[in-house]
Amino acid sequence: MNEVLLLKCGELVLKGLNRGRFEDKLLAIVRRRLARLGQYEVYAIQSTLYVEPQEGAPIEAALEVCRKVFGVVAVCRAAVCQKNMEDICSTAVEYLKETMKSAATFRCQAKRSDKKFPLKSPEIARDVGGALLAAYPHLKVQMDGAQTEVHIEVRDKNAFVYAQRIKGAGGMPTGSNGKALLLLSGGIDSPVAGYMMAKRGLELEAVHFFSYPYTSEQAKEKALNLARLLAEYCGRVRVHAVPFTQIQDQIRRSCQQDLFTVLMRRFMMKIAERVARRQGCGALITGESLGQVASQTMEAIGVTNAACSLPVLRPAIGMDKEEIVAISRQIGAFETSILPYEDCCTVFTPRHPQTKPKLEAVLAEEGKLDVEGLIQEAMQGVETILCRPGE
Ligand code: ATP
Numbered sequence: 001m002n003e004v005l006l007l008k009c010g011e012l013v014l015k016g017l018n019r020g021r022f023e024d025k026l027l028a029i030v031r032r033r034l035a036r037l038g039q040y041e042v043y044a045i046q047s048t049l050y051v052e053p054q055e056g057a058p059i060e061a062a063l064e065v066c067r068k069v070f071g072v073v074a075v076c077r078a079a080v081c082q083k084n085m086e087d088i089c090s091t092a093v094e095y096l097k098e099t100m101k102s103a104a105t106f107r108c109q110a111k112r113s114d115k116k117f118p119l120k121s122p123e124i125a126r127d128v129g130g131a132l133l134a135a136y137p138h139l140k141v142q143m144d145g146a147q148t149e150v151h152i153e154v155r156d157k158n159a160f161v162y163a164q165r166i167k168g169a170g171g172m173p174t175g176s177n178g179k180a181l182l183l184l185s186g187g188i189d190s191p192v193a194g195y196m197m198a199k200r201g202l203e204l205e206a207v208h209f210f211s212y213p214y215t216s217e218q219a220k221e222k223a224l225n226l227a228r229l230l231a232e233y234c235g236r237v238r239v240h241a242v243p244f245t246q247i248q249d250q251i252r253r254s255c256q257q258d259l260f261t262v263l264m265r266r267f268m269m270k271i272a273e274r275v276a277r278r279q280g281c282g283a284l285i286t287g288e289s290l291g292q293v294a295s296q297t298m299e300a301i302g303v304t305n306a307a308c309s310l311p312v313l314r315p316a317i318g319m320d321k322e323e324i325v326a327i328s329r330q331i332g333a334f335e336t337s338i339l340p341y342e343d344c345c346t347v348f349t350p351r352h353p354q355t356k357p358k359l360e361a362v363l364a365e366e367g368k369l370d371v372e373g374l375i376q377e378a379m380q381g382v383e384t385i386l387c388r389p390g391e
């Protein structure tokens with residue numbers, strides 16, 4: 001039996017004139033992601049993408065890849081039928097054997113995009129339902145809350161039957177809204193923030209600040225692993241690892257202790273902004289959440305924000321920790337995020353951080369440092385690592 005994947009593209013359908021562009025983008029992305037698994041024919045008709053495995057290329061692995069592609073709302077694994085009721089019914093009976101045997105209730109839903117097909121959708125559903133009932137007499141039809149939904153789609157060249165419709169990542173295709181730079185720590189929040197913005201069609205690059213010897217090689221490796229995980233969704237993530245030890249040492253030596261964190265955060269924003277402009281990123285992304293820690297009060301965020309002029313996207317700003325954790329688990333980042341390696345932010349946390357810092361006071365402290373010199377030195381030490389999915 002011939003099987004294919006049908007990828008449903010929700011939001012794209014709404015995009016009117018942009019639809020062709022988005023569809024092309026999605027096609028290119030799906031083709032690229034599948035290339036490492038084998039040969040697939042991938043094409044789009046009427047806002048559905050078809051993935052046809054060639055020469056024994058695996059379909060299950062392709063499904064796993066496709067469900068993580070932004071812009072794909074659902075992935076259906078379907079059997080291909082001739083466009084006549086006889087073949088549709090016999091294919092349904094044969095293809096869905098295991099599913100129907102283990103189900104008690106089912107219903108059929110049919111859709112025909114080929115309006116010249118002799119039967120209307122409800123008639124197609126009724127006939128296939130009848131064939132399934134005849135073949136599996138233990139079954140009952142249930143219109144509401146059926147255990148199994150059998151779908152029949154009569155499309156241009158073929159008809160398709162399936163019962164497996166898996167939720168996709170949703171959102172918009174990577175790159176359809178440009179590129180942004182994620183400030184990626186090894187924590188829970190920043191990978192989630194990156195995921196949320198990537199879902200809206202942003203291509204991601206990342207900066208990670210590390211402080212040898214205060215933070216370990218494992219802490220950096222952890223951030224890279226989180227980037228690889230994000231890459232499962234958005235293709236590839238270039239990570240710029242920035243040495244931060246010198247900056248932290250200088251702040252500690254010269255500045256007021258209760259402002260350490262906010263001073264550090266301002267350096268991060270300034271360096272991130274330079275990397276972003278160099279790499280053609282239109283915004284920064286952070287995992288900040290209002291009030292979560294002393295450096296994320298409204299006042300502290302204000303002082304941090306004043307350090308750069310690019311827009312800063314903070315998708316987690318209004319979320320509770322539990323909500324962030326739920327997404328972290330859902331995208332498979334949580335187990336990595338909770339590995340116990342120190343982040344450079346936590347190494348020098350003052351005992352009593354200022355929760356309502358004033359910009360003038362912070363600028364006065366900053367003035368004690370050779371800000372430009374420190375930034376340039378850090379920029380010279382940047383190491384760039386390309387993180388790909390499945391590495
Ligand atoms: P996370 O869970 O993302 O580490 P957090 O709640 O621990 O966040 P902070 O440590 O205050 O919060 O950091 C706030 C944001 O600053 C992070 O979400 C991240 O975007 C950025 N950030 C913090 N540490 C680093 C780092 N070492 N490298 C790059 N960005 C960082």
Ligand code: MG
Pocket residue numbers: 185186187343345
């Ligand atoms: Mg952190």
